[in-house]
Amino acid sequence: MQRYIDEFEQERLKRRLRIFQLAVIIVVLLALFRFWQLQVLQGRRWRLVAAENQFRTIRILPPRGMILDRKGKILAGNKLGFNITVIPADIDEKSIQELAPILNLTPEELKRKIEIKKSWSRNVPVEIKRGLTWEELARIEERLRDFSGVDIELEPVRSYPEGDTACHLVGYLGEISQEELKLPGYAGYEVGDYIGKAGVERLLEKELKGLEGWQYKVVDARGRERGPEIFPGLRLDAKAPVPGNNVILSLDLDLQKLAQELLKGKTGAVVMLSAKTGEVLVMASSPTFYPEIFVNPFHPEEWQNLMTDQTHPLYNRAIQGTYPLGSVFKLVLAMAGLQEGLITDETTVRCTGVYFLGKIPFKCWRKNGHGLVSFHRAIVESCDVYFYTLGARLGIDRIARYANLLGLGIRTGIGLEPESTGLVPSESWMEKVRKQKWNAGDTISVSIGQGYILATPLQAAVLAMVIGNEGELYRPRLVKEIESSKGGADRIFSPELIAKLNFKEKNWKLLKEAMTGVVNEPGGTAFWSVRSDKVIIAGKTGTAQVIKAKRFEGMAQEQIPEKFRDHAWFVAFAPADNPEIAISVLVEHGMHGSSGAGPIAKQLIEKYFELYPEALSKSAHPSAEKIKIEPGHNLEDNRE
Structure with a gap:
């Protein structure tokens, strides 16, 4: 009996031993499988992770290309x-x-910054x-070895010496946004990169950016850089x-500085173009701002002040x-x-002061x-009644067609964004946008540049260029x-x-003669304010009404609150017989084109020919002194 019991116990022990052996084999096989998985299937991944704890790939940003004037x-x-950087995985x-x-x-603010800016990898x-x-x-350098990561x-x-x-033309940089990072045009950019946000900086971002470099660094477990002693x-x-x-821009820095100086304390813009090429020599907008504030850190209050400034710098x-x-x-x-044959140089209209x-x-x-x-005197003295009469005969659609041909109501294609289209109204525009019929009174208002007609200073300069060039319209060009x-080759x-x-x-x-x-x-609207003894200037004044209110009727512009005063325009080209330059000046609430905008244009035109005297030699009549002045004109100061 005892013998059977012993045999049973032995059999049970053998069975347990076999189960244990099987369990050991399974564990060993699982361990071998895991080892094979880590070493073979996932080996490359874990080798990279290990290496990442020893090496860091550091981006080296390139110097951004310079922006220079024509000289x-x-x-x-x-x-x-x-700049200070941190490795999210290493900082403690x-x-x-x-x-x-x-x-x-x-x-907490520092943690938030790290969390917001970290990319796909915490390393x-x-x-x-x-x-x-x-x-x-x-202070940071003193304790850098004590910080982790x-x-x-x-x-x-970026610096703007x-x-x-030329702040509006040159533009400024800003940190790339999450929305911009998703755009195809910004492939390869990373969180924290600075990109062109406005002006030429934005227009030519790809040209200016350059190609980034990289280098490896050896770091310890705390992310601190180590020397070559780690890996001799x-x-x-x-x-x-x-x-x-x-x-290299077409801009002339000396002319640009003068334009901004002449606009100082005013709100407005100046554009000067080369009449022969369309090159932008001056593009000034006032008030201005300092582009460097966008590169260096500044308090949110500064940004808020800039954005809420009523002058919109x-x-x-x-x-x-x-x-x-x-x-x-x-x-x-x-x-x-x-062109339509409705008038000739001999066509006359009697102006009694009202139409x-x-x-x-x-x-x-x-x-x-x-x-x-x-006709000649209507332009020279800017008679409204003459153009009321002509506008009524032309009709709005013919007016609109010629305005478009002369560069108004369409974008110039200069490349800077955002560029306004302006507005040249027509009967179809009125029906589509205003949902009403065009009426004859609207045509009368448009005939003297009031009502729905709108243009940018750049478009006004293009208008002057086309007339001076006798029909040649060049695209305004900055570069x-x-x-x-x-x-590679320069372009x-x-x-x-x-x-x-x-x-x-x-x-x-x-x-052009008009x-x-x-x-x-004498009697010309800009005779007293713009006539130069250095160069013959051809131009046109403009005074654009801001508001029509009975309470201001009969009041001098100086007595009207500034925000309701008329805008002042002046467009010109020079020399009159063979134009080298075309210019437009707009001064918001400048009251009169002759006194508010004309003198600015005169000084810039004279400065141009002082800087480029060879341009005057191409004119048959370089000096205004050679113009014969006919007697009998009204010599009053025409302030239209």
Whole structure:
């Protein structure tokens, strides 16, 4: 009996032993499978993770390409800046607590910054603050070895040595947004990168950016950089960054500075174009701002003040601002009337100071009227009644067609954004947009540049250029040349003739002679304020009504509250017989085109020929002294 019991126990022990052996085999097989999985299937991944704890790939941002004026003077360059970065995976609580006060942040604010800016990998450095002050730099450098995952990076930082000069044209940089990172045009950019946000900085971002480089760094478990003693003989790879291309603008810095000086304390814009090429020589908008504030850290209150400033300094009035053209628009009607055969140079209209549409009176700016007015004198003295009469005969749709042909109501294609289209109304526009019929009174208002007609200062300069060129319309152009930093050929940009208006040669000459008379004949609206003894200027004044209210009738502009005063316009080209330049000046609430805008244009035109005296030699009549002044004109100060 005992023997059977012993055999049973032995059998049971053997069975247990086999189960144990099987369990051991299964465990060993699982361990081997896991080992094979880690080493073979996931080996590359874990080797990278291990390496990542020893090596860091550091981006090296390239110096941004410079922006220069036509003579090589720097408008936007670079200076050396210090930024602080952290590795989210390496920074510890102690480092956060000690670093935050140095950066004038609370620990919670610093944690939020790290969380917001971290990318797909917690081992990628994120920028916490740009443009460290010398005090911040010294305090961090002193304790850098005590911080985990904290580093200081040197970076080229954008600088604008001319301050606010050409700020709207040059533009500014800003940190790329989450929305922009999703756009195809910003592939390769990362959180924290700075990009062009406005002006040429935005327009030519790809040219200016350059190609980033990289280098490896050896770090310890706390993310601190270590020397080559960790891996003796190890050679760390690196790739040098390639600077961005330099952009040479058509802008003349001396003329731009003068334009901004003349606009100081005013709200308005100046645009000067090369009449032969369309190159932008001046693009000034006032008030201005300093682009560098967007590069260096500034308090949210500063941004709020900038955005809520009632003068809107970020607004580029040269391409965004739209204004009634006032009497400048009479140039369009004059050409339309001549081309359509409705008037000739001998056509006269009697101005009594008022024009009646039925029983509705439309007044001329000269209360007692101009008397019997010819085409030439209607332009020279800016007779409203002459153009009321012509506008009624033309009709709004013919007016609109000629306005479009002369560059109004369409974007110029300069490339800067946002560029306004302006507005040239028509019957179809009125029905589509205003849901009503066009009426004859609207045509009368548009005939002298009031009502629905709107244009930008750039469009007004294009209008002057087309007339001066006798129909040649060049696209306004900002860039003369792009210098390659990558060894490629430089790119030089040529004038782009986008239209040639085949109007009658006689009509161009009649209009140009009349514009010459505006400035150079007694009785001309700009005779006393713009006539120059250095160069013959052809131009046109304009006074654009801001508000029509009975309470202001009969009041001098100086007595009206400033925000209700008329805008002042002046457009011109010079020399009158063979134009080298075209210009437009707009001064908001400047009251009179002759006194508010004309003198600014005169000084800039004279300065241009002082800087480029060879341009005067191409004119048959370089000096206004050679113009014969006919007697018998009204010599009063015409302030239309």
